[in-house]
Amino acid sequence: MSLMILKPGMLSTFQDLGRFGQQHLGVSVAGAMDLRAHQLANLLVGNDAGLATLEITLTGPTIRFTKPCCLALCGADLSATLNGQPLALNRPLIVRAQDELSFGVRQHGTRVYLAVHGGFALTPVLGSTSTYLRSAMGGWQGRALRRDDEIALLHPLKNKGLEELAMDLWALKIYLPAPIAESHHAFVRLVKSQQWGEFTPESCAALLTVPYRISPDSERMGYRLEGAPLLMTAPRQMISEGTTFGTIQVPAGGQPIVLMADRQTTGGYPKMAYVASVDLPILAQMGPGDRVSFKAISLEQAQALDATRAKAFATLAQALQPVRTLLLNH
Amino acid sequence: MIAPNFSVRHQGDHCLSLDFGDSILVETGLICLAAAEKIRQAQLAGVTDVVPSYTSVAVHYQPHAQTGLPNFHTLSVDLAKFIQSGLTPAARTARNIEIPVCYGGRHGPDLSDVAKITGLTEQQVIQMHCAPGSMVFMLGFAPGHPYIGIHEPLFALPRREVPRTVVPAGSVAIANRQSTIYPTRLPGGWHILGATPLKLFDLARPQPTLLLPGDQIRFIPITPEEFDHLATVDNQVPK
Numbered sequence: 001m002s003l004m005i006l007k008p009g010m011l012s013t014f015q016d017l018g019r020f021g022q023q024h025l026g027v028s029v030a031g032a033m034d035l036r037a038h039q040l041a042n043l044l045v046g047n048d049a050g051l052a053t054l055e056i057t058l059t060g061p062t063i064r065f066t067k068p069c070c071l072a073l074c075g076a077d078l079s080a081t082l083n084g085q086p087l088a089l090n091r092p093l094i095v096r097a098q099d100e101l102s103f104g105v106r107q108h109g110t111r112v113y114l115a116v117h118g119g120f121a122l123t124p125v126l127g128s129t130s131t132y133l134r135s136a137m138g139g140w141q142g143r144a145l146r147r148d149d150e151i152a153l154l155h156p157l158k159n160k161g162l163e164e165l166a167m168d169l170w171a172l173k174i175y176l177p178a179p180i181a182e183s184h185h186a187f188v189r190l191v192k193s194q195q196w197g198e199f200t201p202e203s204c205a206a207l208l209t210v211p212y213r214i215s216p217d218s219e220r221m222g223y224r225l226e227g228a229p230l231l232m233t234a235p236r237q238m239i240s241e242g243t244t245f246g247t248i249q250v251p252a253g254g255q256p257i258v259l260m261a262d263r264q265t266t267g268g269y270p271k272m273a274y275v276a277s278v279d280l281p282i283l284a285q286m287g288p289g290d291r292v293s294f295k296a297i298s299l300e301q302a303q304a305l306d307a308t309r310a311k312a313f314a315t316l317a318q319a320l321q322p323v324r325t326l327l328l329n330h
Numbered sequence: 331m332i333a334p335n336f337s338v339r340h341q342g343d344h345c346l347s348l349d350f351g352d353s354i355l356v357e358t359g360l361i362c363l364a365a366a367e368k369i370r371q372a373q374l375a376g377v378t379d380v381v382p383s384y385t386s387v388a389v390h391y392q393p394h395a396q397t398g399l400p401n402f403h404t405l406s407v408d409l410a411k412f413i414q415s416g417l418t419p420a421a422r423t424a425r426n427i428e429i430p431v432c433y434g435g436r437h438g439p440d441l442s443d444v445a446k447i448t449g450l451t452e453q454q455v456i457q458m459h460c461a462p463g464s465m466v467f468m469l470g471f472a473p474g475h476p477y478i479g480i481h482e483p484l485f486a487l488p489r490r491e492v493p494r495t496v497v498p499a500g501s502v503a504i505a506n507r508q509s510t511i512y513p514t515r516l517p518g519g520w521h522i523l524g525a526t527p528l529k530l531f532d533l534a535r536p537q538p539t540l541l542l543p544g545d546q547i548r549f550i551p552i553t554p555e556e557f558d559h560l561a562t563v564d565n566q567v568p569k
Contacts, residue, residue: 020378023390024366025539026469026513026531029379125533135473135514137533194339239354240470240477242381242388244345266383266470274342299402302343307398314395 001150002067003120008146009061009103014052014120014139015261019128023242023265030130030138033220033261033284034111036309037075040180041115043317044072044092046324051119052129052139056112058287060103061145065095067156070117070169070327076109076285091174092117092323094157094166109285117327118155132262133220157330165330172322179305179312187293188282190248190273191302195232199272203230203254207272211291212256218288220262225292229254232270240268246275246283258283276302278309331416334361338406344391346402348409351385354480354507359467362387363544364417372412376400382543383468384477424465426546429511429526431502432557433459437525440490444504444521448484456551458482459523464509464547472513474531474539478547479508493519500525502549509549511541527561 005012015038018031032038032055039049060078072092073080080087080103082095089112095101103112122129122140131139140151157165196204206228215224230250243249247259249269258275259267260283275283276297286292297305337349348365351358359382366382369389376399379390389409391400400408433456434441445452459481466476481504489505494517497503501512503520510520513530530540541547552560 020390023379023388024381024469024543025473026471026475027473126538135531137473191340191342193341239352239384239386240468241347241383241386242341242345242379242390242470244342244388244390246342264471265381266468271341274340277343299340299343303393303398303401306343307393307401310393310395310398 002065002069002153002156003151004064004066005061005145005147005149005151006064006100007062007102008144008149009056010059011057012061012145013055013131013133014122015055015130016052016128017050018261019126019130019132019138022126026265027126027137028132028134028262028265029245030128030132030220031261032113034075034113034281036180036182036281037111037113039313040090040176041072041074041113043313043320044074044090044174044323045070045115045117046092046320046327047115047117047119049313051115052122054114054120054145056103056114058106058110060112062100062102065099065101066097067153068094068096068159068162069153069156070094071101072115073112074115075112077107078109078112079104079107080112090176092169092172094162094169096162097159110287111284116153117157118153121152121154134262157327161330165326168326169323174320177312177316179309180316183279183282185282187295188279189276189297189302189305190294191276191299192273192296193271195270196272198232198234198270199250200231200233203228206230207256207294208296211293214286214288214290214292216288220260222260222263223258223283223286225256225258227255230256230272238268238270240266243267244274246277246280247271248273248275260284276305278302278305332361332364332419333414333416334365336365336413338410340402341388343402346389346391346405346409348387348389348413349385350387354384354467356465356480358385359465360419360544361417364419365413366543368412368417369409374400374405374408377405381468383470424544424546425542426548427541428548428550429502429528430552430556430560431524431526431549432552432554433524435554437501437554437557438523440503440521441523444487444523447487450484455523458484459504459509460549460551462548464549466541466543466545466547468543469539469541472516474513474541476511476530476541477508478510481507481509483507487521489519490521493517497522498525500527500530502526525557527557
């Protein structure tokens with residue numbers, strides 16, 4: 001075994017890009033909450049973006065490596081340390097056998113993603129290694145990590161030449177293109193739904209001007225927001241239909257819910273807007289008590305922003321060829 | 331072949347929905363299933379999920395990293411072409427599936443309430459629920475969780491005022507002229523008439539869901555003894 005879980009942390013689950021192709025069977029997509037950080041962590045260790053990373057939430061685990069490997073951490077700053085020494089985010093790093101990775105105080109963000117070169121030894125379920133907790137499906141035995149779990153790595157590194165590899169990796173200059181760098185703007189962009197006009201003018205104005213507070217019972221399935229109530233001019237029953245990551249739905253009470261990674265596949269609440277995919281990572285890094293402000297953009301703008309980020313990831317993957325070469329030649 | 335009317339709307343930047351109607355009707359449901367099947371078979375680049383529901387079909391997509399395609403505009407145009415070229419009505423491929431249900435007693439705590447609300451006897455409620463002509467409109471809410479309808483207007487019951495925090499797996503429940511069957515222990519606000527010993531979702535099966543959208547459903551009353559027997563034998567593959 002290559003990874004020993006000494007402490008599990010609050011909620012550590014394996015996630016990939018999501019379990020697609022099964023939503024018509026009622027099977028949720030799941031996948032990483034912050035797809036930006038998940039993909040970046042994978043690229044930095046020379047992986048395809050589709051491999052599972054470990055999604056670590058607020059209080060991190062303590063992990064002992066029993067074999068050397070190359071890892072990267074992206075997303076929240078939870079004061080990661082290796083054998084007590086601070087560990088850099090957004091870099092490929094070498095760990096040696098018996099090294100201990102642990103986490104401390106939350107500096108910013110909610111979720112940090114741990115990728116290892118070659119990936120973790122997990123069995124795909126319905127085409128994905130994402131953990132879907134409600135159905136105890138996928139990831140590591142369908143559940144969050146527990147103390148004494150032992151997880152194998154698919155491609156641990158050899159001890160021979162490890163120091164040289166570590167120095168070569170450290171010497172590499174890695175520049176994150178702007179569309180990939182973490183966004184620190186305090187607002188989240190949304191696209192209005194077709195039902196937008198059915199909400200009262202006061203409600204429409206409120207969603208775009210008044211900050212909403214993320215409630216304590218927000219989690220991977222959805223974020224409940226608290227603030228000025230959002231009301232329909234003439235409330236009506238909706239017919240259930242497919243839902244999406246980032247749908248802002250509004251139950252009768254008027255307090256909106258943003259559907260997140262573990263959302264149900266279908267739903268019947270009125271939908272006021274959709275969070276632009278490019279800004280879902282900002283929301284995923286917010287936590288209970290944080291305040292979120294929304295700004296409306298057009299569908300075309302949202303698709304253009306999303307395409308720009310996707311292109312930047314493709315460019316970064318090219319630029320990281322030296323990392324893959326170093327790891328493959330090791 | 332049929333060429334139904336429809337409209338297209340976005341559901342954010344990674345999904346669009348085709349709307350074929352605005353009320354729950356078997357004919358509309360069948361059109362949605364036919365459209366979903368045609369779109370799935372077309373295997374359009376970037377399309378990841380095709381999710382039919384009562385009156386619409388959600389098409390989830392991931393644009394290609396280099397080209398940024400498909401986007402809402404290109405996919406709308408492509409899908410419109412497919413639908414307008416005609417659909418094969420879905421009913422022809424439907425499966426007929428019998429669902430054994432033990433009504434009332436410990437399996438169906440709400441049977442007597444439903445009888446009271448509808449003014450029927452418990453036996454009449456069971457008979458009406460077992461009438462042929464029900465169809466699986468869609469799966470959603472949880473893996474393998476079906477929405478079955480559309481029942482007699484007499485079964486247009488709102489959900490229970492206080493939902494149960496735990497409904498046992500296999501429970502068969504009604505609300506709003508529809509039935510559902512809970513695949514696993516879940517919270518739920520529908521009226522529980524009975525339970526089936528069949529497993530609605532099982533990853534060990536090649537097709538993990540017992541039911542699929544479009545299946546024709548017939549509920550068959552069974553005794554508690556038959557329920558216990560069926561629950562212990564391999565009963566999971568529908569004929």
